[in-house]
Amino acid sequence: MEKKSTRRAWTREDISYLTQHYGRKPIKEIAKELGRSELSVRLYALHHRMIPEGTKTAKRNLLVELLKIRFRHLEDFTPSKYFYAECHISQFRYADIFYGRKQIKPEEYKAIAAYFDITAAEAIESRQLELAFDDNE
DSSP, rough: OOOOOOOOOOOHHHHHHHHBBBBBBHHHHHHHTOOHHHHHHHHHHHTTTTTOOTTTOOSHHHHHHHHHHSSSSGOOOOOOOOHHHHHHHHHHHHHHTTTTSSSOHHHHHHHHHHHHOOOOHHHHHHHHHHHHHHHHO
């Protein structure tokens, strides 16, 4: 017996409701109101880069700085299942770090640097160059 998919497209009304209430109401409540699972609501918000109002963000986004060493444009990198497994990081944790909602832990920084073959010297050099260009502007 095949399991039927219960997936359905997001309507304009669903998106409008989510946009108005995301960060103001618990996800559980939003999901119930929309007739969707909590995971569905979380994933939609994640994929559409929704950040709740008033969310504190990290002062320095070390993950973005690390990615800029290997990628000229951040949109050139899309994390894969292999990346998440190798770096021992979940999709939700990656998104929280990438969007500055949470600070990267030292072991996560080391794992991601190792994944991209970035040495400590390269990371430090990149950060020093970034500071030099900031001073000239």
